[in-house]
Amino acid sequence: MKAKAAVSASILLVTTLLLILLSPEPAASVRGFFSGPFRNLYSFGSFLASASLLTIAGTGAALAFRGGAFNLGGEGQVYCGAVSALSAGLLLPALPGNLGTPLLLLAAAAAGFFIALFSGWLKYRFSIHELISTYLISSTLVYICDYLISGPLRDEESFLIATPRLPEVYTLQQILPPSPLHTGVFIALTTALAAHLWLNRSVRGYRLRIYGENPACIRFAGIREKTYALLPIALSGGLYGLAGGVALLGIHFRGIQGFTAGLGWNGIAVALIAGLSPAAAAAAAVLIAFIEIGISAAMAGASVTYDLGLMIRGIILIMVTMKVFTSNRKEELL
Amino acid sequence: MKFSGTSKRWSAAALTLLLVLTVPAGIAAAGRAEAPDDSYRIAVFVPGVTAGSPIYEMLAEGARRAADEFDHARANIIEGGTNQGEWPGKIASIAAQGDHDLIVTSNPAMPEIVNEVSQRFPDQKFVFMDGYLEGNPSIYTLRYDQYQQAYLAGYFAGLVTSSTMEFAGEQLKIGLVAGQEYPDMNQSILPGYREGAQDAAPGTEVDFRVVGNWYDASRGKELAREIISGGADVLLPISGGANYGVLEAAIEGDAYVIWYDTSGYHEAPGTVIGSTAIMQDTATYETVKAAIEGSLPFGSADKAGLQEGMVTFITDDPLFEEHVPEDIRRALISRMEELAK
Numbered sequence: 001m002k003a004k005a006a007v008s009a010s011i012l013l014v015t016t017l018l019l020i021l022l023s024p025e026p027a028a029s030v031r032g033f034f035s036g037p038f039r040n041l042y043s044f045g046s047f048l049a050s051a052s053l054l055t056i057a058g059t060g061a062a063l064a065f066r067g068g069a070f071n072l073g074g075e076g077q078v079y080c081g082a083v084s085a086l087s088a089g090l091l092l093p094a095l096p097g098n099l100g101t102p103l104l105l106l107a108a109a110a111a112g113f114f115i116a117l118f119s120g121w122l123k124y125r126f127s128i129h130e131l132i133s134t135y136l137i138s139s140t141l142v143y144i145c146d147y148l149i150s151g152p153l154r155d156e157e158s159f160l161i162a163t164p165r166l167p168e169v170y171t172l173q174q175i176l177p178p179s180p181l182h183t184g185v186f187i188a189l190t191t192a193l194a195a196h197l198w199l200n201r202s203v204r205g206y207r208l209r210i211y212g213e214n215p216a217c218i219r220f221a222g223i224r225e226k227t228y229a230l231l232p233i234a235l236s237g238g239l240y241g242l243a244g245g246v247a248l249l250g251i252h253f254r255g256i257q258g259f260t261a262g263l264g265w266n267g268i269a270v271a272l273i274a275g276l277s278p279a280a281a282a283a284a285a286v287l288i289a290f291i292e293i294g295i296s297a298a299m300a301g302a303s304v305t306y307d308l309g310l311m312i313r314g315i316i317l318i319m320v321t322m323k324v325f326t327s328n329r330k331e332e333l334l
Numbered sequence: 335m336k337f338s339g340t341s342k343r344w345s346a347a348a349l350t351l352l353l354v355l356t357v358p359a360g361i362a363a364a365g366r367a368e369a370p371d372d373s374y375r376i377a378v379f380v381p382g383v384t385a386g387s388p389i390y391e392m393l394a395e396g397a398r399r400a401a402d403e404f405d406h407a408r409a410n411i412i413e414g415g416t417n418q419g420e421w422p423g424k425i426a427s428i429a430a431q432g433d434h435d436l437i438v439t440s441n442p443a444m445p446e447i448v449n450e451v452s453q454r455f456p457d458q459k460f461v462f463m464d465g466y467l468e469g470n471p472s473i474y475t476l477r478y479d480q481y482q483q484a485y486l487a488g489y490f491a492g493l494v495t496s497s498t499m500e501f502a503g504e505q506l507k508i509g510l511v512a513g514q515e516y517p518d519m520n521q522s523i524l525p526g527y528r529e530g531a532q533d534a535a536p537g538t539e540v541d542f543r544v545v546g547n548w549y550d551a552s553r554g555k556e557l558a559r560e561i562i563s564g565g566a567d568v569l570l571p572i573s574g575g576a577n578y579g580v581l582e583a584a585i586e587g588d589a590y591v592i593w594y595d596t597s598g599y600h601e602a603p604g605t606v607i608g609s610t611a612i613m614q615d616t617a618t619y620e621t622v623k624a625a626i627e628g629s630l631p632f633g634s635a636d637k638a639g640l641q642e643g644m645v646t647f648i649t650d651d652p653l654f655e656e657h658v659p660e661d662i663r664r665a666l667i668s669r670m671e672e673l674a675k
Contacts, residue, residue: 042430046423150514150546159443159516160418161547178430178454180423252419257547259419299412300428306383306413 007273008287011316015291018312025302032301036294045179047293049251052188053243054285057263058270059195059278060112060239066199066276067232068212069120070131074240074264076138076145077115081108081241082248083145083153086255089166090153097169104170105187105245112241115141117234124229134233138264149255161257172250182250188282191239195278208232240264266292269317291316374407374626376400377434381414381421381441388596389614393440393463396618400626407626410434416549422447429455436625438618440464442518445475459632461625463618468635476621478612479639480518481526482673484570486640486647487592488530488540489669490608491568493662494590496535501588502567506538509561511580513548513573527570534665541566545576554579562587570594581605599653607657609648617644640674 016030023029037047057074064071071077085108095103119137122128153163172182199205211218211228219225244260252259270288274280295309378397380390394411401409414424421444428437429451438461439448445467448460452472462475491508510527512519524542531538541564543557554576558569562583568590571580577593584591585605593601593609617638624630638644648654649667 040430040432043427046427146547156515157517159441159446159518161514162418178426180426251423256419256422258417261417261419296424296427300377300424300431301410305385306415307385310415 011287011291011319014319015294015312015316018315019298019304022308022312023298023302023304028302029298029304032297032299033294036297037290039297041176042179043293043297045176045181047289048176048185049180049182050292051282051285051289052185052250053247053263054266054270054288055188055282056191056239056243056246057267058274058281058285059192060236060243061267061271062274062276062278062281063195063199063208063239064116064232064236065271066212067208067228067236068215069123069233069236071116071119071134071233071236071240072131072268073116073119073134073138073141073237074267075261076141076264077112077237077240078244078247078260078263078267079145080115080141081112081244082260083148083244083255084108084111084241085245085248086163086166087148087153089170090163094167094169100167100170101172101249104249105242108245108248109238109242112244113234113238116237116240117230119237120230120233123233124226130233146257149257153255155254163255165254166249170249171253172246180251184246184250187242187246188285191242192278192282195239199278204231240267243267265317372406374401374404374436375434376407376409376622376626377428377437378409378411379414379425379428379437379439379444380411381418381439381444382416383413384411389440389464389612392596392615393438393618396615397438397622399615400619400622403623404626409438409622418443422451426451426454429458432458435459436461436622438463438622440614440618442466442477442516445473448473459625461621461630463614463621464612466635466637469633471633474621474625474630474632475635476617477635477637478614478617478645479637480522482639483594483610483612483645484523484526485530485533485673486645486666486670487570487594487608487610488527488532489534490530490647490662490666491527491570491592492531492534492538493665494568494607494658495531495538495566497659497662499590499659499662501590503565505565505567506535507541507564507566508538509541509543509558509566509569511554511557511561511569511571511573511576512542512544513576514546515544519572523572533669545573547576548574549576551576551579551582555583558583558589559587562589568592597648597651599648599651603653604657606653608654609651611646611648613644613646640670646670 019029019033020026037043085104088107089104119130119133122133123130149163150161155162155164172184174182207218207223208228208231218228243263247260266288270281270284273284273287295313298304299309376397378394382390384390384394397409401407414421425448428434436459440463442465444462445465449467449470452470456472458472460473464477465475466477467473467475495502495506495508508531510524528540541561543561545553554573558580561569569580569584570592571577572594581591581602585602591606593606595612597611598606598609647670
């Protein structure tokens with residue numbers, strides 16, 4: 001726990017240092033960064049909304065890692081999840097909201113689940129490493145989703161590359177107007193908690209962890225290996241898809257080209273900071289969301305260029321995976 | 335593996351150093367006095383990045399120039415990046431912050447995004463250059479006459495394709511490569527281009543292609559190649575970064591290019607032989623100045639073209655004079671004079 005606090009503290013400190021070194025107006029940037037989420041109701045709400053999405057994605061990333069799988073296809077799984085929910089919402093006949101919303105979220109999760117399951121199967125059947133297959137499949141799917149949004153689903157009247165809005169009955173309840181905070185925050189907390197309990201208190205969760213650490217052990221125990229070769233990565237994909245669905249129904253309400261970009265990679269960052277623990281994912285998501293909102297605020301206050309913002313974000317993500325942090329974390333885990 | 339004592343000490347030292355360096359700076363920053371209340375703060379929201387985008391450079395430049403004329407005004411440039419999906423959230427967070435008296439932005443897509451944001455933050459004033467929205471009391475828009483601008487490009491293209499210039503082919507055929515289809519493209523630019531060409535050389539056909547985004551230069555090149563091999567000899571790319579792919583194809587395929595919105599003669603002398611332009615810097619300067627003075631009619635939407643001097647075809651560039659025969663230049667200029675009346 002101490003180590004995690006140290007990780008978080010040093011990330012915030014390095015960010016500050018970078019802003020001081022690189023911003024044209026260091027004082028305004030630093031002030032903007034730290035006050036980021038707390039400047040007003042709107043920024044606080046969007047901070048929590050963003051943390052919710054990251055919690056779901058981060059839990060998904062963590063589940064794959066714990067089961068010994070690398071799911072690098074988060075970007076495509078999130079986007080496909082969102083686009084599946086979107087297509088279902090736009091193309092299917094109208095449903096009442098209390099039925100439609102869960103159904104669309106299910107469509108989102110199912111899309112991510114099956115995409116990742118396919119990579120798991122390629123690994124199990126043909127020994128194609130999921131490290132490469134998830135990534136390649138995801139990269140292709142991003143283009144397909146881009147095409148769907150700019151082609152068949154496109155709103156011709158819009159100046160944006162975007163689809164029409166979903167019927168309002170499907171959208172998640174807003175809870176802190178005018179901010180974009182919505183009931184997805186409860187979905188996120190439930191997801192992280194459920195994943196934590198399942199992983200640590202259930203037999204299957206226990207086996208999944210054992211499989212992640214030593215697949216041979218599961219084999220010699222006479223447990224069906226296939227289940228644990230496919231389950232972690234498929235569940236991971238399912239949660240990524242769900243994150244895409246929540247982003248759609250809670251924040252955007254329509255598809256805009258590239259609207260979920262970044263969530264997949266940031267999910268991995270969340271999982272790594274959380275030491276691969278779903279329970280800690282919410283806390284790690286809060287940290288990443290803080291950095292995201294803080295960087296935006298620093299940019300808005302002091303003419304920091306967009307590219308510089310991206311660079312600072314990139315440096316932070318690299319730090320997260322540094323050996324100094326990971327070696328300590330492993331000790332806590334094992 | 336346990337942390338060795340040395341690396342632990344190193345980490346501790348590094349952390350302490352960071353703390354020593356950053357915390358005082360943070361405190362100093364937080365304690366800095368806010369700008370006085372009577373100041374007029376302008377946020378220029380760039381939907382993209384400024385560097386390398388002349389239209390947005392002109393937007394920033396115009397707003398800065400207006401702000402510099404007043405002691406109490408200050409313009410702050412905020413870049414939104416190229417992901418359209420992030421723009422609504424970013425512009426909403428600037429509006430929510432509430433410390434800017436005016437948000438200036440430019441892009442035909444912005445009114446659609448902001449109209450919704452504006453309902454949540456009704457007190458925030460917005461100015462859109464190159465956009466159109468009427469009737470929202472917090473929003474003023476100024477759009478350029480896209481029909482007229484495209485008409486000029488088309489008229490020039492028609493003159494060239496029917497001429498005896500080196501690369502002008504047999505067919506009366508010209509091309510237009512768009513980044514995406516959107517209402518202005520379909521309702522103003524394409525018809526303007528087509529009608530301009532028709533007026534210059536009756537019977538001229540327009541080969542219209544769409545890239546599908548504003549950055550894919552290789553796709554732009556591929557489309558331009560197809561257009562050129564179809565017999566067109568003048569191309570008008572309106573496709574952002576993909577314009578450079580079109581340009582490459584034209585250089586390789588011996589065709590001419592007309593640049594849109596900003597002067598493009600220097601991009602490829604001899605290939606880019608014409609350039610329409612919008613005076614976004616002047617227009618932004620005048621609009622923002624009126625806003626600071628309090629005389630801008632929020633709620634209304636204006637349109638500016640040749641008559642107002644906000645849309646033009648650049649005819650005084652030496653490269654234009656060097657590469658375009660005199661009779662074509664004269665025909666174009668006299669048509670512009672007629673339109674400006």
